[in-house]
Amino acid sequence: xxxxxxxxxxxxxxxxxxxxxxxxxxxxxxxxxxxxxxxxxxxxxxxxxxxxxxxxxxxxxxxxxxxxxxxxxxxxxxxxxxxxxxxxxxxxxxxxxxxxxxxxxxxxxxxxxxxxxxxxxxxxxxxxxxxxxxxxxxxxxxxxxxxxxxxxxxxxxxxxxxxxxxxxxxxxxxxxxxxxxxxxxxxxxxxxxxxxxxxxxxxxxxxxxxxxxxxxxxxxxxxxxxxxxxxxxxxxxxxxxxxxxxx
Amino acid sequence: xxxxxxxxxxxxxxxxxxxxxxxxxxxxxxxxxxxxxxxxxxxxxxxxxxxxxxxxxxxxxxxxxxxxxxxxxxxxxxxxxxxxxxxxxxxxxxxxxxxxxxxxxxxxxxxxxxxxxxxxxxxxxxxxxxxxxxxxxxxxxxxxxxxxxxxxxxxxxxxxxxxxxxxxxxxxxxxxxxxxxxxxxxxxxxxxxxxxxxxxxxxxxxxxxxxxxxxxxxxxxxxxxxxxxxxxxxxxxxxx
Numbered sequence: 001x002x003x004x005x006x007x008x009x010x011x012x013x014x015x016x017x018x019x020x021x022x023x024x025x026x027x028x029x030x031x032x033x034x035x036x037x038x039x040x041x042x043x044x045x046x047x048x049x050x051x052x053x054x055x056x057x058x059x060x061x062x063x064x065x066x067x068x069x070x071x072x073x074x075x076x077x078x079x080x081x082x083x084x085x086x087x088x089x090x091x092x093x094x095x096x097x098x099x100x101x102x103x104x105x106x107x108x109x110x111x112x113x114x115x116x117x118x119x120x121x122x123x124x125x126x127x128x129x130x131x132x133x134x135x136x137x138x139x140x141x142x143x144x145x146x147x148x149x150x151x152x153x154x155x156x157x158x159x160x161x162x163x164x165x166x167x168x169x170x171x172x173x174x175x176x177x178x179x180x181x182x183x184x185x186x187x188x189x190x191x192x193x194x195x196x197x198x199x200x201x202x203x204x205x206x207x208x209x210x211x212x213x214x215x216x217x218x219x220x221x222x223x224x225x226x227x228x229x230x231x232x233x234x235x236x237x238x239x240x241x242x243x244x245x246x247x
Numbered sequence: 248x249x250x251x252x253x254x255x256x257x258x259x260x261x262x263x264x265x266x267x268x269x270x271x272x273x274x275x276x277x278x279x280x281x282x283x284x285x286x287x288x289x290x291x292x293x294x295x296x297x298x299x300x301x302x303x304x305x306x307x308x309x310x311x312x313x314x315x316x317x318x319x320x321x322x323x324x325x326x327x328x329x330x331x332x333x334x335x336x337x338x339x340x341x342x343x344x345x346x347x348x349x350x351x352x353x354x355x356x357x358x359x360x361x362x363x364x365x366x367x368x369x370x371x372x373x374x375x376x377x378x379x380x381x382x383x384x385x386x387x388x389x390x391x392x393x394x395x396x397x398x399x400x401x402x403x404x405x406x407x408x409x410x411x412x413x414x415x416x417x418x419x420x421x422x423x424x425x426x427x428x429x430x431x432x433x434x435x436x437x438x439x440x441x442x443x444x445x446x447x448x449x450x451x452x453x454x455x456x457x458x459x460x461x462x463x464x465x466x467x468x469x470x471x472x473x474x475x476x477x478x479x480x481x482x483x484x485x486x487x
Contacts, residue, residue, distance in 0.1 A: 048378060050374060050377070050378060073377075073380045073381065073382050074380065075380075076377065076378055076379070076380040077379065077380025078380075079378075081375075081378040081379075083371055083374070083375060083378075085369070085371050087369070087371035087372060087374065087375035088375075089372065089375070089376075089390055089394075090394065091393050091394050091397065100379075100381075100389060100390075101379040101380060101381060104381060104385055104389070105379075105380050105381070146375075149379070150379070153379060153380065
């Protein structure tokens with residue numbers, strides 16, 4: 001479904017993505033992890049062209065999405081994107097957030113769009129909040145609405161950019177449960193996350209990134225129990241026992 | 248003072264109307280209202296042009312904004328009064344002249360308010376809209392502008408209050424608005440300028456104060472529906 005062919009990206013002279021050559025199959029759940037500044041968010045943002053690339057190609061369903069003639073709005077409407085900061089539209093209700101794009105871009109009537117939105121809000125457990133304003137919701141609830149908003153376009157692919165990093169700890173679980181539910185439904189997903197429990201349980205494969213490179217790609221069992229790259233081993237040791245280096 | 252008001256209130260209110268052209272306070276209010284109604288859409292259009300990704304649209308408007316900001320309104324009035332007719336060949340009356348000057352002047356300032364309002368929104372708003380597949384125009388119209396206009400409200404009102412006061416410059420080109428009329432009254436009464444101009448000052452103050460209060464009320468109403476401030480959101484998260 002996604003094919004990254006020698007993708008390179010620079011911010012000025014800083015080489016942010018180095019020769020990325022990866023594929024994601026339809027129905028696959030890929031978790032991208034790695035230390036801060038390793039290029040995880042940059043990578044996922046190139047997948048719907050929120051960030052431009054300077055070298056290589058990215059094919060989504062065979063379409064070169066960074067090519068000059070590509071209709072960027074058409075392919076973006078088929079890729080759901082969930083942000084770290086939720087980015088709900090504060091001037092619209094929860095329902096308004098979920099119906100805006102389907103009505104504008106899919107030609108749905110308000111009734112059709114609202115019916116679809118209500119079904120999705122029900123799925124993320126927030127049907128009762130349909131007429132609330134985003135500012136009246138907790139962070140976890142806002143992020144679940146953001147997921148419903150993305151799903152309302154019925155995308156075959158969902159991208160998650162650190163969806164739980166801005167949440168208080170007790171709200172992380174409710175968002176991860178929605179994501180797991182999606183994964184079990186067969187959604188193709190790429191998730192940048194620090195939630196190793198989620199990676200272990202839900203991911204089909206894990207990409208480990210450092211300094212703009214994907215250093216390791218493995219199924220969760222191999223990744224956690226038999227990491228190949230020394231940098232991966234260091235990373236796993238650091239997150240398991242953060243105080244170990246002190247002595 | 249009461250005696251002045253008793254004698255001149257009608258002249259103050261409408262000028263020589265119905266025996267002559269409309270003037271006085273009614274003309275001032277009419278001029279200010281027309282200027283507001285025309286300047287706001289033009290200001291939004293200019294503001295969007297300033298933000299536009301297309302240079303051919305951005306550069307002329309940017310130039311206009313800088314020129315207007317760099318000269319006093321009086322110069323714009325003179326320009327519209329003396330220069331414009333010699334170019335177009337059409338002699339505009341004082342009211343239209345003043346209206347054109349006010350609309351151009353205020354639209355340039357409003358453009359900067361609109362630009363700042365849109366640019367002040369979190370970057371994630373535009374990104375979220377674009378990520379859903381909405382194009383630039385829809386993102387602006389449906390997501391950014393409605394939010395920006397709300398946060399811009401105090402600045403907009405500020406500009407509108409200025410517009411009301413700026414109508415008094417019509418005096419210079421002989422437009423019979425309320426300041427001009429008051430000067431005439433003062434000439435007739437002759438001995439009590441403090442009171443005559445006191446009434447004029449109070450009149451302007453009441454109009455501007457009324458507009459400010461109305462805007463404050465509207466602002467609070469909008470704020471009750473949506474709470475965009477981060478402190479309110481943080482408070483909510485703590486309590487949730």
